[in-house]
Amino acid sequence: MDGMHFDAGLFVWTLITFGILFGLLARFALRPIRRLMQEREDSIRSALDGAAKARDEAEKMRAESEERIAAAREDVRKIIEDGERIAANMRKEAARAAAGDAARLVEEARADIEKETRRGLDELKGVVANLSLRVSRQILRDELSPERHAELADQFIERLKKTHGN
Template sequence: MELVTPGIGLIFWQTITFLIVLFLLGKFAWKPIMNALNDREASIENALRSAEKAKLEMEALQADNQKLLAEARLERDNILKEASVAANNMVESAKQKANEEGAKMIAQAREAIENEKRAAIAEVKNMAGALSVEIAERILRTELSDPKAQQALAQRYISEVTLN
């Protein structure tokens, strides 16, 4: 059991050696180690603060990007809507103009047909009048006393005359 239980002298010298090492470490090594640990802790804390600040800035930039993207989409939709309205207006304007031109041309054609019809009726009336005058003139030249002869003469003149 002596091997397991240390002697008083050994414990004394170990305690003295421990105290000397503790004093030397406290005097020369403890402050630099603590300063190094404090510096390391401060740099880690600064890095964490910087990372948090960068994270907040990134979130702000992403929010700005989302806002700009939404505005761009809205503007694109407005431009497309305005272009569609303008195209529809142009189509409607062209349709209306074509309808007006068509109606105008139809009115002109009807007027031309009406004028041609009036001219044809006037020509027929003039031909009928000239024919009547000619028949009357021929009848007057012939014997006015015989009604049968007048009627036969009128029938013969009518058959000779062709209407164009």
């Protein structure tokens, strides 16, 4: 078996060959491959870190959005409550004002009626006085018979009705 015999030449050639191969591989193969793998590892790690950071930021933004939505809901609730309260107050005010107006109108109507009644009575008094004066004048001028007296009375009542009816 030749392999068992030590060959100094082959020993030296092995050292030389390995030295050259080591230099070539380190320069052209192993170093570029290892560098690429390291870059890839760094890139993947960086991407994972970025993804984790983005996820954290998204989570933070989601929490902030939820807080804002909750605050907006609270604001809306307050606005609605304020609106309802204002509307209720306005309704009460309107009802109160309407009641006041109605009472005032009724009072005015009553005052007008009383005033008109008083004025009518005053006119009636004038008419009665006038008629009485004329009846007295007629009685004085004419001799009154019982028939004539009844006739005059009827005429007086008729005139009174007409005057009062107008």
